[in-house]
Amino acid sequence: xxxxxxxxxxxxxxxxxxxxxxxxxxxxxxxxxxxxxxxxxxxxxxxxxxxxxxxxxxxxxxxxxxxxxxxxxxxxxxxxxxxxxxxxxxxxxxxxxxxxxxxxxxxxxxxxxxxxxxxxxxxxxxxxxxxxxxxxxxxxxxxxxxxxxxxxxxxxxxxxxxxxxxxxxxxxxxxxxxxxxxxxxxxxxxxxxxxxxxxxx
Amino acid sequence: xxxxxxxxxxxxxxxxxxxxxxxxxxxxxxxxxxxxxxxxxxxxxxxxxxxxxxxxxxxxxxxxxxxxx
Numbered sequence: 649x650x651x652x653x654x655x656x657x658x659x660x661x662x663x664x665x666x667x668x669x670x671x672x673x674x675x676x677x678x679x680x681x682x683x684x685x686x687x688x689x690x691x692x693x694x695x696x697x698x699x700x701x702x703x704x705x706x707x708x709x710x711x712x713x714x715x716x717x718x719x720x721x722x723x724x725x726x727x728x729x730x731x732x733x734x735x736x737x738x739x740x741x742x743x744x745x746x747x748x749x750x751x752x753x754x755x756x757x758x759x760x761x762x763x764x765x766x767x768x769x770x771x772x773x774x775x776x777x778x779x780x781x782x783x784x785x786x787x788x789x790x791x792x793x794x795x796x797x798x799x800x801x802x803x804x805x806x807x808x809x810x811x812x813x814x815x816x817x818x819x820x821x822x823x824x825x826x827x828x829x830x831x832x833x834x835x836x837x838x839x840x841x842x843x844x845x846x847x848x849x
Numbered sequence: 850x851x852x853x854x855x856x857x858x859x860x861x862x863x864x865x866x867x868x869x870x871x872x873x874x875x876x877x878x879x880x881x882x883x884x885x886x887x888x889x890x891x892x893x894x895x896x897x898x899x900x901x902x903x904x905x906x907x908x909x910x911x912x913x914x915x916x917x918x
Binding site: 690691692693694695696698699704707708711729730733734735737738740741742745760764767768769770780781784785788799802803806807808809810812824827828830831832834835838 | 865866868869871872873874875876884894895897898899900901902903904905906907908909910911912913914915916917
């Protein structure tokens with residue numbers, strides 16, 4: 649693995665398109681670009697899908713569906729606003745929730761996802777992937793247990809606020825409060841991690 | 850102005866709901882309320898976009914698993 653990484657580093661930018669360049673190629677209907685994005689991000693997508701739907705066949709469908717959505721939505725992608733990785737994670741999660749919650753209409757959720765993607769803004773996004781993962785881990789681990797639980801139930805199990813209230817026995821208002829505090833903490837932790845990265849090259 | 854169906858929620862109300870909205874964890878009613886407000890309010894829209902991105906970052910907690918070929 650280290651060897652491959654070293655070769656990729658040596659090869660440099662002129663040989664390897666960035667994610668943003670690949671997304672640009674996707675806009676002009678370049679199927680090879682879709683293949684490259686798949687090679688880069690499918691393991692992340694499959695890992696997340698599997699954690700959510702807990703079934704390999706269903707998770708595979710989620711991943712297929714995700715890259716199809718990426719292909720269809722590429723025209724709305726703005727590299728100055730969001731990373732491709734955030735887009736992919738957002739699509740995977742939405743598709744996984746479609747499977748966890750059969751009740752919601754697919755069309756309505758499709759429209760919602762398209763809007764979420766077009767608006768998505770992660771300018772705080774850390775350039776360095778391992779730093780980013782570390783910042784998220786630290787932020788989540790730094791949360792009080794109750795807030796972390798609410799976040800997990802909502803994010804991975806796709807539970808609504810009312811369902812979380814039912815499951816944990818906490819009043820609905822408390823659940824909402826915990827959700828709010830947890831996400832605000834996460835966002836500011838990520839923002840300050842990004843500032844640190846800019847200061848210390 | 851006094852269009853019955855368009856009693857727009859206040860920014861303060863919506864800000865309270867945005868984190869749960871970003872997590873896709875709101876019930877249908879409040880979610881619709883937020884969506885309607887976002888259509889008309891660029892400030893709340895910007896806030897929502899950042900929260901959705903923070904939610905996307907939660908995926909970093911998961912170990913990658915190569916999908917079957």
